[in-house]
Amino acid sequence: MALIVQKFGGTSVGTVERIAQVAEKVKKFREKGDDIVVVVSAMSGETNRLIDLAKQISDDQPVARELDVMVSTGEQVTIALLAMALIKRGVPAVSYTGSQVRILTDSAHTKARILSIDDSNIRADLKAGRVVVVAGFQGVDEQGNITTLGRGGSDTTGVALAAALKADECQIYTDVDGVYTTDPRVVPKAQRLEKITFEEMLEMASLGSKVLQIRSVEFAGKYNVPLRVLHSFQEGPGTLITLDEEESMEQPIISGIAFNRDEAKLTIRGVPDLPGVAFKILGPISSANIEVDMIVQNVAHDNTTDFTFTVHRNDYQSAQQVLEATARELGAREVVGDVNIAKVSIVGVGMRSHAGVASRMFEALAKENINIQMISTSEIKVSVVIEEKYLELAVRALHTAFELDAPARQGD
Numbered sequence: 001m002a003l004i005v006q007k008f009g010g011t012s013v014g015t016v017e018r019i020a021q022v023a024e025k026v027k028k029f030r031e032k033g034d035d036i037v038v039v040v041s042a043m044s045g046e047t048n049r050l051i052d053l054a055k056q057i058s059d060d061q062p063v064a065r066e067l068d069v070m071v072s073t074g075e076q077v078t079i080a081l082l083a084m085a086l087i088k089r090g091v092p093a094v095s096y097t098g099s100q101v102r103i104l105t106d107s108a109h110t111k112a113r114i115l116s117i118d119d120s121n122i123r124a125d126l127k128a129g130r131v132v133v134v135a136g137f138q139g140v141d142e143q144g145n146i147t148t149l150g151r152g153g154s155d156t157t158g159v160a161l162a163a164a165l166k167a168d169e170c171q172i173y174t175d176v177d178g179v180y181t182t183d184p185r186v187v188p189k190a191q192r193l194e195k196i197t198f199e200e201m202l203e204m205a206s207l208g209s210k211v212l213q214i215r216s217v218e219f220a221g222k223y224n225v226p227l228r229v230l231h232s233f234q235e236g237p238g239t240l241i242t243l244d245e246e247e248s249m250e251q252p253i254i255s256g257i258a259f260n261r262d263e264a265k266l267t268i269r270g271v272p273d274l275p276g277v278a279f280k281i282l283g284p285i286s287s288a289n290i291e292v293d294m295i296v297q298n299v300a301h302d303n304t305t306d307f308t309f310t311v312h313r314n315d316y317q318s319a320q321q322v323l324e325a326t327a328r329e330l331g332a333r334e335v336v337g338d339v340n341i342a343k344v345s346i347v348g349v350g351m352r353s354h355a356g357v358a359s360r361m362f363e364a365l366a367k368e369n370i371n372i373q374m375i376s377t378s379e380i381k382v383s384v385v386i387e388e389k390y391l392e393l394a395v396r397a398l399h400t401a402f403e404l405d406a407p408a409r410q411g412d
């Protein structure tokens, strides 16, 4: 008998029919003798609808505490509906909001962090043979205020509950049947991964693969919660996300190709090449709460240098203004920017034990005549910035070069 936490996302509980299907599924697990805790999101579109209402009435500036009171209702509806559907099928069930469980968080409304979980109610219910249905995405602070965990936060609720209960597995049911080597919309030959490590998944998620909320992956890695991504309504093994990095002959060096179009590039030209210049450039950027991703400083000539970095596209204009001011102060030549860039990354723990991975990447891009504007590397990732219009070509070329393409099926 296993203890399993199952999380169903918004599309999986998007209609009463789907909620009934979820109930059938949970019932089957229950009949096998497993203890089940279910975490659900709000019906798809509901959180957006609620946020929109809040914006309408508060000139786009809703008070965070009240916003949390409101958006948490989305999940309150689905927990009750699912519990009803289970009970109707003869499966004893009980629903809890975050505060009823007591998922204690800090008071950072709309982006709260979980501090602790009181598992006594849940344990008592499981012991009494009940399925426990918990509202995702929400908690309560020390003062009793309702808090929420940030968009996509139900994943984190699922993982946190699994960690607190020491569950055998946390299953994330969604509208895809697993984690893929890359986005199948860009590369039809992308394949579902049987397994991926937390570290790789974290890179994939922060680099644009949207299957799981990043924080939930961090959490799962930290507490070593085996995490599985599965399709809500199709049978299949899904993708297991774990700690172990097995070294096998079949194990590909690269697990996946991630990409995003969310970044923009800024260059300040002709800055004096003196100690402290990087700080003078990036200090004001960070004071303006803008996060910098990649950074490149060129070799100096004539005692001046060029300095380039990327920021999120949403921050591009504010970063540009800050940089213009810095340029005047430092007597730099000019500031230029480019929003038509994209970042492509290869990710894989296999890189640790194989040399030449980066050059193989550069070779594949060179063959397609794609110019690399910036490069950054870490132990398990190589990222490049390229012109946005070549993004799809680059991803396809890399997918092939690292032998990730699915074998052609008959008739293909």
Ligand code: ASP
Pocket: 009, 010, 041, 042, 047, 048, 074, 136, 137, 150, 151, 152, 153, 154, 155
């Ligand atoms: N309903 C929340 C959202 O849309 C949380 C979740 O679905 O994970 O962000």
Ligand code: MG
Pocket: 009, 010, 041, 152, 155
């Ligand atoms: Mg989600």
